[in-house]
Amino acid sequence: MTATAEKLEVDKRTSSPIDPLDLLYVRALTMADRVAAGEIPFLEAVDFMWEAAEFAGTVDRVGPDLVQHVLACAFMDARKVAICTI
Numbered sequence: 001m002t003a004t005a006e007k008l009e010v011d012k013r014t015s016s017p018i019d020p021l022d023l024l025y026v027r028a029l030t031m032a033d034r035v036a037a038g039e040i041p042f043l044e045a046v047d048f049m050w051e052a053a054e055f056a057g058t059v060d061r062v063g064p065d066l067v068q069h070v071l072a073c074a075f076m077d078a079r080k081v082a083i084c085t086i
Helices: 003-014 020-036 042-056 058-062 064-075
Strands: none
Touching: 020 042, 020 058, 020 064, 042 058, 042 064, 058 064
16 A cells, blocks of 8 residues: 555544545556556546546646646656655
């Protein structure tokens, strides 16, 4: 389990609000795993996650640049990339 996923578990237990970027990142990691497994084409997965961020209002709240950064980190396996600090 990633640190972000562990944070989400803690937040769920304490009923504190979950950061929408953390949630987007965890969901995008799951989608990236499905892309890696060949279940979903890459572009469809990225478009789906972007549309989810728009639907949730995350793009309006934090801006498109930060949402793109979160998605890029997830899809390039940020667990191994030092520049992706979320």
